[in-house]
Amino acid sequence: AQSVTQLDSQVPVFEEAPVELRCNYSSSVSVYLFWYVQYPNQGLQLLLKYLSGSTLVKGINGFEAEFNKSQTSFHLRKPSVHISDTAEYFCAVSLPPGGYNKLIFGAGTRLAVHP
């Protein structure tokens, strides 16, 4: 069975500093990988996804993530964060074609950006 582990439940960081949110997954088959962001009282919004091809994926709001198959990781990075990036971030996997893209989420990482 597939599972997702987000290694940090909370990440505090100062504004304009770089940040990395870590995600590891386990699966016996290839998967698709996603990062979603959840702002307070809002639904989840897709930041980026990895399906195939280049292992470095660029998303919205200046975020990027790198797929590392050997380490089964998909860490999210941003070189300079803003106060507005304060939110909950979820890493997720889904199965490749043949399924219907059911998402399996990690427990989330709360990013707190301080001035």
Add this chain to the structure above:
Amino acid sequence: GAGVSQSPRYKVAKRGQDVALRCDPISGHVSLFWYQQALGQGPEFLTYFQNEAQLDKSGLPSDRFFAERPEGSVSTLKIQRTQQEDSAVYLCASSSNPQGPGETQYFGPGTRLLVL
């Protein structure tokens, strides 16, 4: 265009009461998912519809949970005889192409259910 909407946004129920949660997906979206998000946790899959057909209900925690999508658009998640452990945010998501690789799911704002 309009995104996924859910109603009510908040629901307080007494233990033992039945509740119904509504999801309006993006118009034309074939796939519809329900997820349950407990406090401090990531969303967990409950059930999946392709049009009006419920193809996967493996995540429903008990037979008190029931979902339907009779006309292939609006969906309702019903919880009978609510228990305190049912307190959570219930998220609905839709996507356009069930066979599309890594198809993006668009999420609604959720219904926050509190069972007293």
